[in-house]
Amino acid sequence: MNLKTLSEKLGLSQTTVSRALNGYPEVSTATRLRVEEAARQYNYRPNSRAKGLATGRSMVIGQIIPTSIQHEMVNPVFGDFVSGATQALAGHGYDMMISRVLDEDEGKVYRELHARGAVDGVILQGPLVEDPRIPLLREIGLPFIVHGRSTGEAGPYNWVDVNNRRSFQRATRFLLDLGHRRIGLLNGHETMDFARRRRAGYTEALAGAGIAPDPALMASDEMTESFGFARTRDMLALAAPPTAILASSMLAAIGVRRAIQEAGLRMGRDVSVITHDDDLSYLKNGEDVPIFTATRSSVRRAGIILAEKLVALIANPAAAPVTHMLEAELVVGRSTGPVPVKG
């Protein structure tokens, strides 16, 4: 069923039917109701491509899958982000399109998406320090919003980020307050902006306690389970092992926990772990592990907020840059008293 046949059935012009369906005021109520009824009856939906051609907008938002370069695996919370963003976009009539790049040349893809008119805007994931994609998107004039920020980027841009620095500062301070002095940091790749900020928060908190950061307690790499495992094992083998560890991702944390277990130690007794995670069963079940921030649900929420901002941005490109800072919740466990400090 298309507009032409629908209007013929109604004995009206395409113009009138279109207007009735799109809420234009100059249509009589009687006609509007009649048209809406018929549209419902025939299950009419305007063709997306035709509509897009006529209006010059695609009503599609693009996103490039953030795959880790080495293992071409996707962050496990990606789905949650997409779920949130897609839901929010749908509320404004937008669809979400996913792309992927094999090589490093993400710029080529953005250029092409724009040239084809395939998307009205894009979401930029996993920003690096001094990320070249930002000036590129600005140059080609494709509306975009960044999930995260990019240190070193001078110009204005729109972003939604979680307060990584502050979160890790608080988490570190929390551990310091419990009496820990040797705190390990398993961080993401420090080309990634978020990782840089997390380390900053960590070292700031240490500095506040008069502790110089120990390179042997800081690792940064792709956040896989084996990374978490290997580095934790190394750290636990040190002459002065850490009594607490900050893990920057769910996968890494799994490795951390396993390494602790294999070393014959117990989490929350011999070694405290703070990590991004969202399963509060740790707390519910009395495990002495403070949880840092609710990744899965917060990522979903970030997707929603980000999508809303992007839609607003496209509607009004002249508006001032949009920024939004999410504060991570620091959910702490039942360990109100100090965790026994080893060594």
Place this chain on the structure above:
Amino acid sequence: MNLKTLSEKLGLSQTTVSRALNGYPEVSTATRLRVEEAARQYNYRPNSRAKGLATGRSMVIGQIIPTSIQHEMVNPVFGDFVSGATQALAGHGYDMMISRVLDEDEGKVYRELHARGAVDGVILQGPLVEDPRIPLLREIGLPFIVHGRSTGEAGPYNWVDVNNRRSFQRATRFLLDLGHRRIGLLNGHETMDFARRRRAGYTEALAGAGIAPDPALMASDEMTESFGFARTRDMLALAAPPTAILASSMLAAIGVRRAIQEAGLRMGRDVSVITHDDDLSYLKNGEDVPIFTATRSSVRRAGIILAEKLVALIANPAAAPVTHMLEAELVVGRSTGPVPVKG
């Protein structure tokens, strides 16, 4: 840059330029080269919507995000599937569009996608036993391929699935061969077709060893970490606890490991765990934990295979139904000798 201005710059008609760019044979080589050069120079890309309008195809494949109903969280391997599928689709000029439904009425979304002409085909995720979406898609005539199968579906349909039954049969048998007699199964919701098949494989293997399945050792629910934790804890508290556990997902397995640890037991010594996982560091590091199948990479591979089949299917709708069975690898650990059996 659009076709009109490009052809004007070349002093050719739109027709000729279009033909040259789309590889039609009736264009002289000289013209073709000239056109291609100009297209490159001006970075010309045909407008997707216009092309789609003219050809009647959208060159877009749709997919609805499989969110778990209760916790609205997305399977962590979803991103890997999308990554694989998107990559394969891109090779054929297709884009991937993601949708999401809030209510149970996925059918409405399919109807709309089809009516709008937004997609040329869809990928169906997470099929249930007797899944109503399959007859629905058939009815509305939208090409589709199922990731998994649906027991009880009489008509023909296209699918790509992993051999869940056989995998769990082999895994169970492997444990039986090691001397285990009490084997727990943490399964997904058994409305899901894959969960039903996994249980079948499990019970078949037990039957082969003359063991009657014990309801106290079988749990099935949404595969979260807390599910894995809680049910494992329950099972370990039994008078006759399991000496091995089959966990149906990565998240559940995390919970399993934690419960084992909390009970003061050691994995691979007191309790063996077989699970879907892909981080081979377990093996590399000598942990006595057999790994069942490489989820992340195999899901990615499934995405690729599925996308290829769907593209072929759309190109030739009259062809016989496409089916593809993936055999899961059973990667076993270093425990060539029997694992000490407790109790």
Place this chain on the structure above:
DNA sequence: TTGAAAGCGGTACCAG
């Protein structure tokens, strides 16, 4: 081998 023109299915301007 090339080009003119008629769609594809909508939107939106301009009349009436």
Place this chain on the structure above:
DNA sequence: CTGGTACCGCTTTCAA
């Protein structure tokens, strides 16, 4: 308040 018509950018007959 309603309708005629000119696009939107591309493909595809049909003629030349």
